[in-house]
Each structure stands twice: as C-alpha cells, then as structure tokens.
Amino acid sequence: MKTITVPLITVSALIFHSSxxxxxxxxxxxxxxxxxxxxxxxxxxTDGLDDDSYQDGISVSSNSSRLGFKGQxxxxxxxxxxxxxxxxxxxxxxxxxxxxxxxxxxxxxLRAGIHDTPFKSIGSKWGIFADTxxxxxxxxxxxxxxxxxxxxxxKNMIMYQYDHHPALxxxxxYAVDPExxxxxxxxxxxxxxxxxxxxxxxxxxxxxxxxxYEDWTGHSxxxxxxAYRIAAVWTTSEHRLGAIYExxxxxxxxxxxxxxxxxxxxxxxxEAWELKLQYLVADDASGTTDTGGSNxxxxxxxxxxxxxxxxxxxTATRNDADARFSAVDGxxxxxxxTVDGGAPNSVSLGxxxxx
Numbered sequence: 456m457k458t459i460t461v462p463l464i465t466v467s468a469l470i471f472h473s474s475x476x477x478x479x480x481x482x483x484x485x486x487x488x489x490x491x492x493x494x495x496x497x498x499x500x501t502d503g504l505d506d507d508s509y510q511d512g513i514s515v516s517s518n519s520s521r522l523g524f525k526g527q528x529x530x531x532x533x534x535x536x537x538x539x540x541x542x543x544x545x546x547x548x549x550x551x552x553x554x555x556x557x558x559x560x561x562x563x564x565l566r567a568g569i570h571d572t573p574f575k576s577i578g579s580k581w582g583i584f585a586d587t588x589x590x591x592x593x594x595x596x597x598x599x600x601x602x603x604x605x606x607x608x609x610k611n612m613i614m615y616q617y618d619h620h621p622a623l624x625x626x627x628x629y630a631v632d633p634e635x636x637x638x639x640x641x642x643x644x645x646x647x648x649x650x651x652x653x654x655x656x657x658x659x660x661x662x663x664x665x666x667x668y669e670d671w672t673g674h675s676x677x678x679x680x681x682a683y684r685i686a687a688v689w690t691t692s693e694h695r696l697g698a699i700y701e702x703x704x705x706x707x708x709x710x711x712x713x714x715x716x717x718x719x720x721x722x723x724x725x726e727a728w729e730l731k732l733q734y735l736v737a738d739d740a741s742g743t744t745d746t747g748g749s750n751x752x753x754x755x756x757x758x759x760x761x762x763x764x765x766x767x768x769x770t771a772t773r774n775d776a777d778a779r780f781s782a783v784d785g786x787x788x789x790x791x792x793t794v795d796g797g798a799p800n801s802v803s804l805g806x807x808x809x810x
Contacts, residue, residue, distance in 0.1 A: 484526055484527045484528065485526050485527075485528055486524060486525075486526045487524070487525050487526055488522075488523075488524055489522075489523050489524075489525070489809075489810060490520075490521055490522040490523060490539075490809065490810055491519070491520055491521050491807065491808070491809040491810075492520050492541055492807070492808045492809075493517065493518040493519060493520050493586055493805065493806070493807045493808075494515065494516070494517055494518070494520070494541060494542065494805065494806055495515075495516050495518060495587065495588070495787075495803045495804060495805030495806070496513065496514075496515055496516075496803070496804050496805075497513070497514045497515075497516055497588060497789060497791075497801050497802065497803040497804075498512065498513055498514075498801065498802050498803075499511060499512070499514060499588075499782070499783070499789075499791045499799070499800070499801040499802075500791075500799060500800050500801070501782075501791060501792060501793050501794075501797065501799050502793050502794065502797040502798045502799045502800075503793065503794040503797055504792055504793050504794050504797065504799075509790070509791070509792050514789045515542050516542060516787060516788040516789040516803075517539070517540045517541045517542040517543070517788045518586040518587065518786065518787045518788045518805070519538060519586040519786050519787075519788070520538065520539050520540065520541050521536055521537065521538050521539060521552055522536070522537060522539055523535065523536035523537070523552070524536075527559070530558050530559055530560055531556070531557075531558060532555075532556070532557050532558070532559050532564060532566065533555065533556045533557070534553060534554055534555055535549070535550045535554045536550065536552040536553050536554055537549050537550055537551050537552055537554075538551055538552055540788065542788065550569070551569075552569070552608065553568075553569060553570045553571060553608065554568050554569045554570075555567060555568030555569065555570055555614075556568060562617070563615055563616055563617035563618070564615070564616050564617075565613070565614070565615050566613075566614050566616070567612065567613050567614075568612065569608060569609070569610050569612065570608065570609060570612050570614055570628065571607075571608050571609075572607050572608070572609050572628055572650070572652040572667075572669060573626040573627070573628060573652045573653055573654025573667045573669070574605070574606075574607075574652045574654065574667040574668070574669035574682060574683075574684060575596075575605075575606045575607055575608070576626070576654055576667070577654055577665050577666070577667040577684045577686055577699075578591055578592070578595050578596065578606060578684065578686075578699070578701075580656070580663075580665065580686075580688075581665070581686040581688060581697050581699050581719075582719070582733070583695070583697070583719050583721050583731050583733060584731065584733060584752050584754060584768065584770075585786060586786035586787055587754070587766065587768050587786075587787060587803060587805060588752070588768050588769075588770045588782070588783045588787055588791070588801045588802075588803045589731075589733055589752030589753075589754060589768050589769075589770045590783070590784075590785055590786040590787055591699075591717065591733070591735060592606050592784050592785030592786060593735070593750045593770070593772055593780060593781050593782060593783060593784045593785070594715055594717065594735035594736070594737050594748065594749070594750050594772075594780060595684075595699070595701055595715055595717070595735065596682075596701070596703075596785075597715075597737065597780055597781075597784060598676065598708075598710040598711045598740075599710060599713075599737065599740060599746040599747070599748065599774075599775075599777070599778035599779065599780060600710055600778070600779060601676050601710060601711075602779075602780065602781050602784045602792070603781070603784040603785040604674075604675075604676040604677065604711070605669070605677070605682060605703065605711070606785055607633065607634070607650075609628060609630040609633035609634075609650055609652075610630065610632065610633055610634065610635040611630050611631050611632050611633060611635055611644050612628050612629065612630035612633065612650075613628070613629050613630070614626060614627065614628040614629075615627050615628075621658055622657065622658050622659075623655075623656070623657055623658070624655070624656040625653075625654070625655050625656075626652075626653065626654045626655075627651075627652075627653045628650075628651070628652045628653070629649070629650070629651050630649060630650045630651075631644040631645070631646050631648070631649050632644040632645040632646070632648050632649075633648065633649065633650040633671075634648070634674070634675055645673075647672070647673055648672060648673030648674075649671075649672050649673070650669065650670065650671050650672070650674075651669070651670045652667065652668065652669040652670070653667065653668055654666065654667035654668075655667070661689055661690050661691060662687065662688070662689050662690075663687070663688045663690070664685075664686070664687050665684075665685070665686045665687075665688075666683070666684070666685050666686075667683060667684045668681065668682070668683045669681060669682050669683070676708065676711070677703070677705040677707070677708050677711045678705065678706065678707045678708055679705070679706040679707055680703065680704055680705030680706050680707070680708070680711065681703075681704050682701060682702065682703040682704065683701065683702055684699060684700070684701040685699070685700050685701075686698065686699040686700075687699075692723075693722060693723045693724070694720070694721070694722055694723075695719075695720070695721040695722075696718075696719075696720050697718065697719045697720075698716075698717070698718050699716060699717050699718075700714070700715075700716045701714065701715050701716070702714045702715075709740055709741060709742065709743070710740055710746075711740070712740050712741035712742075713737055713738045713739065713740045713741065713746075713747075714737075714738045715735065715736060715737040715738065716735070716736055717733065717734055717735035717736065718733070718734055719731070719732065719733035719734070720732045720733075727757060727758040727759075728755065728756070728757055728758075729755070729756040729758075730754075730755055731752075731753065731754045731755070731756065731768075732751075732752070732753050733750075733751070733752045733753075734749070734750070734751050734752075735749065735750045735751075736748075736749045737749070737778075737780060739775070743777070744775075744777075745775040745776040745777045745778070746775055746777050746778045747774075747775045747778060748772060748773060748774040748775060748778045748780035749772065749773050750770065750771070750772045750773075750780065750782070751770070751771055752768065752769065752770040752771075753768070753769050753770075754766055754767060754768035754769065755767050755768075762808055762809055762810060763806065763807070763808050764806070764807045765805070765806055766803075766804075766805050766806075766807075767802075767803070767804055767805075768802070768803045768805065769800070769801070769802045769803075770782055770783065770800065770801055770803075771798065771799070771800035771801075772793070772797075772798065772799055772800070773798050774793065774795070774796050774797055774798065775796065776795065776796045777795055777796070778795065778796070779792070779793050779794060779795050779796075779797060780793075781793060781799065782799035782800050782801050783799075783801055
C-alpha cells in the first residue's frame, strides 16, 4: 500500500482552484481547506427591549464565519467545519457545523455525524439574505414568542443523499438525540428524542421546485410535532424569483401551530451589482388572535472580486399585539429581538470573504 506524505512546504504552498467554496487544495482530493469570514457593522433598534442582554445601537457582528476541512479518498468522504467568531472570539467548539464521515458511489452517499436537516436546507437554498440581518429565520421556523427554533443542525444523524445531476437531489435523515447537549456523553444516545427529515429538489429548465418534511419527538420547544416546506425558484440571466410556504403542526405546544409564507426577488441590474427584496409572513397560531408577524428586507450587493462581496441591507419586523418575532434571528451573529407588539429593525453594512 502506497503511503501519501505531505511535506510542510507542500502544505504551506496552498494551490487555489475554482470551486463553490474557493477551497485551498492540499494533496489532491485528500484535503481541502476552506472558509468564510463574514463581518458586518449594524445599527439596530429593538423597539423597547433595551436591557443588559439586548441593546439598541451599533454592533460589530461575525455572521456564521467558518473554517473547514473536507476531502475524498477513493469512496470515503469527510468534512470537519466549525464556526469562528472573528468579532469577539467567543466560539471555540471544534466541528460544531456540518461535520461527518461517509461513503459515496454512483448510488448516492451515506454519511454520519452533524448536518443541517433537509427541512432547514430547503429554507437555506431558497433564501437570498443568508446570515445577514435579512435572514429568513426571523419568520420561517419561528414561534411568536420563542423565535427561531425549527432550522436545526441535527446531531447524531445518519443521512442518505442521492444526486442525479442536474435534475434531482434527494436527502433522507434520521437522528437520535438530535439536540444533544453533551449530558449523555459516554453512554447510549437518548433514543426517546429523535428526528426524521426528508427533502427533494427538482430542477426543470430555469425552475427549481423543492419539498421537505420533518418529524420530531422530544424537541426542546415544540416537544412532538411535524412540519413541511414547499419552495419554488425561477432563475434567469438577470432575475431570481422565489416563493416558499411552510406549515408546522405541533402535537403539544400551540405557539408553533401556524403557517408561514414568503416571496423574494434578486435582480442583477448592473455587472457585479444585485438588488434584493424579501417579504415573509407568519399567520396567527391556531386558536389565537394577534400572534402573527411579518418581515421585510431589502439590500444591495456588490461583487468586489471573485472572493469578496460587499453589501448594504435593511430589515424590519412588524408584530401583532401578542407576538414578538425578531428583526434578526439566526445565521447573523447578533440577534435583534423585541417586546410583544414590537417593530424592531436593523441596517447593516457587511463584507464577506471566502476561500
């Protein structure tokens, strides 16, 4: 068996190649080092929630900045990815983002570890303000009091994925103790808490249709329940139009028993410049009134070069009298919460660099 060695000088001389992650390649397919640094300067108004935890004013925010290692050796695939907080250094847990090992062949891939659920991935691929103040998680997957809860990265998961390029992608995931907090370290995972999720992406010419379903037992907020999402995206040379609908059906916690929906639009009006708009609505929870909310986001992006994007964004949430959906909740490092009936908002100047 041939032994592969990578001298220090080889590791130091990283060879950049073109890919979706702009990864640095070390020793062929064996190891790719990649990452993203995403910082923004925000000015936020919670509309009444000004205390030691959530304050109004200026904030420097690290937004899902990350460092990762991934690769493939013959039929073996792996990835180790973690968030890094480049604003204050508060993140330190290694491999806290999508991290796994698995096998792949012509029939698909099987992987085990930590990974976004297919239900979450439907929203991620649909959204156009990922990890900025306009991230869709202020409404999608959120409860009118508890906020963003159903956009999960499941732990202790096993996932099968099949890709039939370019037309079809299918994912099916099962996880035990999917919100594992470490309390069961060294013993069998808590099988009283589990999760199943499946998602399908179908590409037809310029249109992508997607559908996901998710079922939980022992979730920390909805306890037991299920949800589904349907999304559609139409892409042309200059425009991208999207629509999404989700319905959550909790067995116990009524807060999440509601539908939500939204539309978005992205327009490449000049070379290297894009205009973005998004609108999201959450209906009243079942059997209640005045528990709905809406969020509107607008932004302009400039692709400075092939690895750097600059943007200016604005987001605002309007709540019914008994709801407190956040202006910013998920993906973006610094959240902007509010009080019942609040109308929080934020404006942001950001920079994203990936390698």
